[in-house]
Amino acid sequence: MIYLDYAAAHPLTPEALAAYAEAAALPGNPSSVHAAGQAARERLEEGRARVAAALGVDPRAIVANGGGTEGDNHVLLGVAQAWRERHGRPGHLVTTPTEHSAVLAPARFLAAQGWAVTFLTPDAGGHYDPAELAEVLRDDTALVSIHHANNEVGTVQDTATLAAVAAERGVPYHTDAVQAPGVLPLDLTGWGVTFATFSAHKWGGPRGVGFLYVRRGTELPPVTLGGGQEGGLRPGTGNTAGVYAAGVALTAAEAAREQTFTHLTRLRARFLAGVSGIPGLRLNHPADGSPKVASLTVPGADGEALLMNLDLLGVCASAGSACSAGTMQPSHVLTALGLSEADARASVRFSFGAATTEAEVDAAAAALVQAAEFSRM
Numbered sequence: 001m002i003y004l005d006y007a008a009a010h011p012l013t014p015e016a017l018a019a020y021a022e023a024a025a026l027p028g029n030p031s032s033v034h035a036a037g038q039a040a041r042e043r044l045e046e047g048r049a050r051v052a053a054a055l056g057v058d059p060r061a062i063v064a065n066g067g068g069t070e071g072d073n074h075v076l077l078g079v080a081q082a083w084r085e086r087h088g089r090p091g092h093l094v095t096t097p098t099e100h101s102a103v104l105a106p107a108r109f110l111a112a113q114g115w116a117v118t119f120l121t122p123d124a125g126g127h128y129d130p131a132e133l134a135e136v137l138r139d140d141t142a143l144v145s146i147h148h149a150n151n152e153v154g155t156v157q158d159t160a161t162l163a164a165v166a167a168e169r170g171v172p173y174h175t176d177a178v179q180a181p182g183v184l185p186l187d188l189t190g191w192g193v194t195f196a197t198f199s200a201h202k203w204g205g206p207r208g209v210g211f212l213y214v215r216r217g218t219e220l221p222p223v224t225l226g227g228g229q230e231g232g233l234r235p236g237t238g239n240t241a242g243v244y245a246a247g248v249a250l251t252a253a254e255a256a257r258e259q260t261f262t263h264l265t266r267l268r269a270r271f272l273a274g275v276s277g278i279p280g281l282r283l284n285h286p287a288d289g290s291p292k293v294a295s296l297t298v299p300g301a302d303g304e305a306l307l308m309n310l311d312l313l314g315v316c317a318s319a320g321s322a323c324s325a326g327t328m329q330p331s332h333v334l335t336a337l338g339l340s341e342a343d344a345r346a347s348v349r350f351s352f353g354a355a356t357t358e359a360e361v362d363a364a365a366a367a368l369v370q371a372a373e374f375s376r377m
Contacts, residue, residue, distance in 0.1 A: 002360045002367075003316045006202075007151055007179060007293055007351035013204035013249050020206055020245035023047075030238040031229060043244045050247030051198075051211055054181070054254040057188055058216060063230045064243045067210035068178040071197030072102035074212060074234075075174045076145060078220045080110050083142040085221075090114040091142035094133065097336040098126055098155075100176055103145050104332070120146070125286035126155035126337055130165045137169045144171055148196075149179040152333040152349055153285045154293030156184060163192040172218065178202050182253030182354070183261060183292050194218055200246035203253040209242035253354075260354045264291035267352045267361050274365025278372050284334060284347060294350045295334075296368075301375040303345040309371035310348070315364045317350045 003011065012020075023043045028036030030044045045059070052059040065071055076093070083091045095107050097119045111117045118136045120128045128146060137144075144166045149156050163173040172194035180186055182203040188196055193215070200209040214220055214233070226235030253260070268291045275281060275296065284295035298306060303319055310317050319331065330344035339347070350364065 001314050001316060002364050004350045004352060004356065004360070004364055005316050005318050006353035006356075007349065008318055009201045009207065010182075010204045010353055011355070012201075012206060013252065015252055016205050016245040016249035019248040020241045023244040024241035026240060030240050031227065040238075040240045044238045044240045047240075047242075047244035047247030050251045051243075054247075054250045055186055055188055055196075055198075055213065057213060060231070061213055061216050063212040063214060063233045064238065065210045065212055065230070065234050066208055067201070068100070068176060068197045068199035069102035069210075071199075071210050071212040072100065072145075072174075072176055073106050074223050075195045075197065075220070076103065076106040076110065076143065077223050079143045079172060079174075080113075080115065081221050081223070082219050087140075090116070091140045092116040092118065092138050094118045094120065094136055094141060094144045094146075094171075096120045096122065096128060096146055098122055098150055098152075098333045099145065099147055100151055100178070101332075103147070103176060107145075116140075122155075122336060124337065125289070126150055126153055126333070127286070128157060128162065130158070130161045133162055133165045134168075137166070137171060141169065141171045143174060145174040145176070147176040147179075149177070149184055149290045150293075150333065151179050152293070152331060153295045153337070154179075154289035154291075155286050156289055159193065160187075160191045163194075167192055179290060179292070181250060182257055183264065183290055185257070186254075188213055195220070200242070200249065203246075203250050205246035205249035206242045209239060209246045211246070256354060261291060263354060264352050264356075267291070267356055267358065268294050270358060271350065271352075271361045271365050274362060275368050278369055281372075282343075284337065284339070292351050292353075294352075295347060296350070297334075297339065297343050297347040298372045298375070299343060299346060301346040301372055303347060303375075305375040306346070306348055306371055309374045310367055313367040313371060315367045315371075317348050317364075319345075319348060 028040040030041040174195040196213040334344040
């Protein structure tokens with residue numbers, strides 16, 4: 001099997017697995033005051049400290065949670081709650097049509113509750129113009145939420161400039177940065193963002209573990225109620241093993257980031273050269289995007305058949321976001337970038353990791369050439 005779906009999930013690294021097993025063997029609840037509980041607390045806090053160090057922020061600004069979806073929902077719904085409590089009415093949200101569903105779904109929920117929601121217009125490569133953002137900001141804008149690196153086509157936004165535009169108007173800025181760690185440079189402080197969300201399974205940590213960066217001094221109420229864990233922002237028993245393993249994995253991923261970026265850049269170029277002979281093949285990812293992602297359209301192909309044929313040939317790829325898999329709907333990201341529904345359905349995403357080899361890329365390219373021939377309608 002050739003696994004080329006790293007944008008959906010990075011396989012658990014051996015280091016993370018060992019760290020998880022070590023911490024999972026501890027019997028205590030990290031909120032307990034006895035020795036067993038404090039031993040668990042030490043491992044959880046070490047994991048948090050590792051994540052904070054890799055992201056260059058204060059550990060107190062890192063909230064451990066269940067993943068990027070939870071973090072995105074917490075920011076949008078929490079900010080909305082705080083705004084309504086303060087102003088007594090719905091406000092205005094700015095986001096984009098190419099966000100992950102973890103942002104789009106709460107945005108639509110807020111729209112149904114009376115919020116005004118503005119969607120910025122992407123260029124052909126999925127980039128957003130700071131000038132347009134400045135134009136759409138209003139006195140009642142409560143939040144701007146724009147991803148840093150797109151999960152389907154790899155577009156990387158100028159987050160620092162976009163966040164600065166929002167800051168000029170005093171508007172909090174959230175970025176879904178799930179796809180960045182271990183591949184792209186991260187500078188949360190330099191970017192000036194208020195919130196950022198992360199998922200451990202994107203960098204080789206466990207599934208079901210994530211982190212929300214909340215800039216110190218920022219108002220954000222919890223959206224679930226219970227105990228006082230995570231500074232009162234995310235109640236519930238701490239995931240000692242998951243947080244510790246995630247921290248170990250992120251430390252390693254960030255240490256190798258520059259090497260990984262160079263490796264992925266070579267792999268993607270090699271892969272694209274191998275599939276360049278497919279008639280009519282079109283690239284959906286921008287050249288300056290994350291080298292982790294290659295998004296391709298095979299005009300006239302049946303997308304479901306394309307993926308099934310690739311699977312039969314031993315290659316794991318995807319049609320886009322894993323969170324929308326099985327819906328039989330065309331990618332909302334690709335249609336927002338101007339593709340027809342037919343072309344969006346005829347598209348496939350390959351995503352590479354540090355462990356991907358040239359031999360795997362060559363075999364996958366040959367498989368796509370064969371699958372494309374089999375899958376044309």
